Structure formats: structure tokens, C-alpha cells
Amino acid sequence: MxxxxxxxxxxxxxxxxxxxxxxxxxxxxxxxxxxxxxxxxxxxxxxxxxxxxxxxxxxxxxxxxxxxxxxxxxxxxxxxxxxxxxxxxxxxxxxxxxxxxxxxxxxxxxxxxxxxxxxxxxxxxxxxxxxxxxxxxxxxxxxxxxxxxxxxxxxxxxxxxxxxxxxxxxxxxxxxxxxxxxxxxxxxxxxxxxxxxxxxxxxxxxxxxxxxxxxxxxxxxxxxxxxxxxxxxxxxxxxxxTEYVARLVGLNLFRGHTDGAGEAGAAGVVRLADGGELTTGRRVAGEVFVAFAPSAVALYGSAPGGSPRNCWQVEVVGVERHGDLMRVRLTGRPPVLADVTADAVADLGLQPGARVWASVKAAEIRCYPA
Missing domain, CATH: 3.40.50.300 (P-loop containing nucleotide triphosphate hydrolases)
Known part of the structure; x- marks a missing residue:
């Protein structure tokens, strides 16, 4: 307009x-x-x-x-x-x-x-x-x-x-x-x-x-x-x-808190309100939102090597088609949505109840004041 x-x-x-x-x-x-x-x-x-x-x-x-x-x-x-x-x-x-x-x-x-x-x-x-x-x-x-x-x-x-x-x-x-x-x-x-x-x-x-x-x-x-x-x-x-808006635009959204310690703009740890924590690529002090796309979530059958900053175990709740990909709903701390290929669903056995590991790069996570 x-x-x-x-x-x-x-x-x-x-x-x-x-x-x-x-x-x-x-x-x-x-x-x-x-x-x-x-x-x-x-x-x-x-x-x-x-x-x-x-x-x-x-x-x-x-x-x-x-x-x-x-x-x-x-x-x-x-x-x-x-x-x-x-x-x-x-x-x-x-x-x-x-x-x-x-x-x-x-x-x-x-x-x-x-x-x-x-x-x-x-x-x-x-x-x-x-x-x-x-x-x-x-x-x-x-x-x-x-x-x-x-x-x-x-x-x-x-x-x-x-x-x-x-x-x-x-x-x-x-x-x-x-x-x-x-x-x-x-x-x-x-x-x-x-x-x-x-x-x-x-x-x-x-x-x-x-x-x-x-x-x-x-x-x-x-x-x-x-x-x-x-x-x-x-x-x-x-x-x-809000969760409603996040669903509309297709993002994972969480609210949390960071103490703001350390160099401004550097990576920071956000402690999530509902449990768990995420490391972001940019430090913002105080109450914050963190958001990232389901496509940013990688899934593994076992804990990935290299100790990525954001890696936690999750359980599959459901899988549905989402465009050319498959959207996997996962519960954990935190619960997330992940978009993966149909081949990945088969290779990892992503059926309800299956336990896998989720990982998100800090650079893929957006952090902004709440």
C-alpha cells in the first residue's frame, strides 16, 4: 500500500x-x-x-x-x-x-x-x-x-x-x-x-x-x-x-529473562519462563522474547557431536505435511516445531512418542525486548 x-x-x-x-x-x-x-x-x-x-x-x-x-x-x-x-x-x-x-x-x-x-x-x-x-x-x-x-x-x-x-x-x-x-x-x-x-x-x-x-x-x-x-x-x-501471532507467522516463540551480564551485543543465555534455556547470537538485557523458524531446528537420532550451544532432548507429539516439508511438533524444554524433509521423518523414525535431539544455532535465534 x-x-x-x-x-x-x-x-x-x-x-x-x-x-x-x-x-x-x-x-x-x-x-x-x-x-x-x-x-x-x-x-x-x-x-x-x-x-x-x-x-x-x-x-x-x-x-x-x-x-x-x-x-x-x-x-x-x-x-x-x-x-x-x-x-x-x-x-x-x-x-x-x-x-x-x-x-x-x-x-x-x-x-x-x-x-x-x-x-x-x-x-x-x-x-x-x-x-x-x-x-x-x-x-x-x-x-x-x-x-x-x-x-x-x-x-x-x-x-x-x-x-x-x-x-x-x-x-x-x-x-x-x-x-x-x-x-x-x-x-x-x-x-x-x-x-x-x-x-x-x-x-x-x-x-x-x-x-x-x-x-x-x-x-x-x-x-x-x-x-x-x-x-x-x-x-x-x-x-x-504473542503465541497467536507467532503461529500466524510460523515461528517458535518463547518469553524469558537474561541477566544482561557480559559484552553488549555478544551471545547471551536466555532462561525461558516455562523451563529450559537458549543461547542467542545477540545479548539483550532483562525480559525478552526469543523467536526462530521451524526450519532452523535440526533433529538428530542421538546427541550431536561438537557440543552445539542449543541442544536438548525432545519427544515427537505429531507430524503433518507443511508445504514441501513435514512439520514435526515436539515436546521438551522448550517444546518446538521443526520443519524437516519426508526422508528425515523416515530415517529418524519420527512417530509420536519417539525421542530425538533438537538443535538450533545461536545465530538463527532472534532476541528482542519483551
Whole structure:
């Protein structure tokens, strides 16, 4: 998306500023969210984290329990002062997970519906809709009803319908979830191109890390109703701070402590919170995270020679295919994931219950402050 970044003052003065608080008997959502013009922010998290509730609150479909939502200089929702802007009054476009196209209307009239609902006469609204269908490459299906459209075409019609009202805020709720894997790749690239040309603010909800990494400028990770990490896709992928994020980006992650003694930047021993220790290639004092890829883990049938710094005995819990490799889940101190070849699985007898040795080079372990 925008690689040069965005001015912070512009983000807060003309973009989205929200403190979303929604309280229910079994759920409590509380997060701060900002997004600037031309910026795509992805809310990423597991099912039940509060992503869709946040989106519904921004759209006006879920009243706040507390907090406030500002879009530019307009207050959309602020319970403390009883300010609330109705759904139809908000300058917002929404693409729902199932698209929710009107089945009795053509693609053209689906896109024209928004402008018509905002008081634009029929002819200009249909002309604007035709222009939007051309922009998303669907001019040739303008007369088709939703049931005649492919999943990718329906997604683009839904996007055109949302953008046809020229919204200042675009909300995308799992916009690629209804697509098969083959279609998703093409539509993802298409959606990225359209979002790059959109100068409004966009909030994307997804549980798919690849969608978030490709489409968003900034990730906000939501777990159990709270923000647990945020940053650029590269920052989040490089320095995960929760087990959920580590799983998303495919890393082994542990929290621990180092006394920081010795030469700064030199190798240091991290004592892990759940037992065991790891030597890293770079010393960081105090509470730290250590992370390394499953591909960095070597497995041996017996203790390897040469006394590598990080070597410990583990037990195989399970083995599953992972792309061209096999991912081995191992318990020990610490427990790890290892990616090995199918030949290695056979040669080492990596079946559940088998005991082997794991080794990781200190230089392969990333260490950063917790």
C-alpha cells in the first residue's frame, strides 16, 4: 500500500479515531484504533476476538457501551454525550463477508443502489454505477443478476457498490473468505490495486494472515477484546509478541529473562519462563522474547557431536505435511516445531512418542525486548 507512511497529525485530524468499548455478559471489547486517509489498517485475530464487533460499531450497527468514534471532525458515536449518527448518515461503505448483493437487482442496479439511497436521481446514479463497474473490470456483466456471477465477480460488485457512495471510511469484513483458494489469489491482487487507488480510510477485518500482510499498511492484532500487538506487517512478522501471532507467522516463540551480564551485543543465555534455556547470537538485557523458524531446528537420532550451544532432548507429539516439508511438533524444554524433509521423518523414525535431539544455532535465534 502506501510505503512512505502517513503524517500523524493528518491521520488524527482527517482520518478515523476510535475508542471502541462494547460490554456484554460474556465479552468485553476495549480498543483504541486510528487510521489515516489512504491507509489500510487490518484487524487481525482469532474467532471471537472482537474484530466483527469492532467493524459493526464503526458502521453504526453496534452501539458503544462507552468510548467514542470520530471520523475527521464528525462524532459518529459518543455515549457520554448521547451523540449517535445513524447508519444511513455515516459516510461509510461496507463490504460484508457474504457480499449481501440484492438478488433481484442487476450488478448495475446493485452498484447504483447507494447513490440512489443518498438522493441521486436514477439516470446519474446508473451512470456512476456503470463507471464503477468499468473500473473494477465488470462492464460486460452490468445486466447480470448476482446468481449469475462468479465469487470473484460478486466480490468486485460489492466493492464497487461500497465505493460508489464515495465513502470517507471503507469497512471490509473478511472480503475474501467466501472465495476458493484459486480465485482468492487473483481477487486479492485485484483488491490491493483498488485499495491503493482509494484515498479514504480503510479498515479490514480478517483472520487470514496472508490477506492482512498483502493488503494492509498496518496490522492491529486483537485477542480476547484487547490489542496485543500492532505495527507494519514486516514489524509484526519479525517480532511476534504473542503465541497467536507467532503461529500466524510460523515461528517458535518463547518469553524469558537474561541477566544482561557480559559484552553488549555478544551471545547471551536466555532462561525461558516455562523451563529450559537458549543461547542467542545477540545479548539483550532483562525480559525478552526469543523467536526462530521451524526450519532452523535440526533433529538428530542421538546427541550431536561438537557440543552445539542449543541442544536438548525432545519427544515427537505429531507430524503433518507443511508445504514441501513435514512439520514435526515436539515436546521438551522448550517444546518446538521443526520443519524437516519426508526422508528425515523416515530415517529418524519420527512417530509420536519417539525421542530425538533438537538443535538450533545461536545465530538463527532472534532476541528482542519483551
Amino acid at each position: 502506501r510505503t512512505a507512511g502517513h503524517d500523524a497529525n493528518r491521520r488524527t485530524s482527517t482520518g478515523l479515531r476510535a475508542h471502541v468499548v462494547v460490554r456484554r455478559p460474556a465479552f468485553d471489547l476495549d480498543l483504541d484504533l486510528t487510521a489515516g486517509p489512504g491507509e489500510v489498517v487490518a484487524l487481525l485475530g482469532p474467532n471471537g476476538a472482537g474484530k466483527s464487533t469492532t467493524l459493526r460499531a464503526l458502521a453504526g450497527l453496534q452501539p458503544l457501551s462507552a468510548g467514542e468514534i470520530h471520523l475527521g471532525d464528525r462524532v459518529l458515536d459518543r455515549p457520554a454525550t448521547r451523540d449517535y449518527l445513524r447508519v444511513e448518515q455515516r459516510p461509510i461503505g461496507v463490504v460484508f463477508q457474504d457480499y449481501l448483493l440484492f438478488p433481484h437487482l442487476s450488478a448495475l442496479d446493485n452498484v447504483a443502489f447507494g447513490p440512489r439511497a443518498h438522493g441521486v436521481p436514477k439516470a446519474p446514479a446508473r451512470a456512476a454505477a456503470q463507471s464503477w463497474l468499468e473500473r473494477v473490470g465488470l462492464a460486460d456483466v452490468a445486466g447480470a443478476r448476482p446468481r449469475a456471477l462468479s465469487g470473484g465477480q460478486a466480490q468486485r460488485v460489492a466493492l464497487a457498490r461500497a465505493l460508489a457512495v464515495e465513502p470517507r471510511l471503507l469497512l471490509l469484513d473478511e472480503p475474501l473468505a467466501a472465495l476458493d483458494a484459486a480465485t482468492r489469489m487473483d481477487v486479492r491482487a485485484d483488491l490491493r490495486r483498488h485499495l491503493s487507488a482509494y484515498d479514504g480510510t480503510c479498515v479490514l477485518v480478517t483472520h487470514e494472515p496472508l490477506d492482512a500482510m498483502v493488503l494492509a499498511d498496518r496490522l492491529v492484532v486483537l485477542e480476547n477484546g484487547r490489542v496485543t500487538q500492532q505495527g507494519s506487517p514486516a514489524e509484526v512478522a519479525r517480532t511476534p509478541r
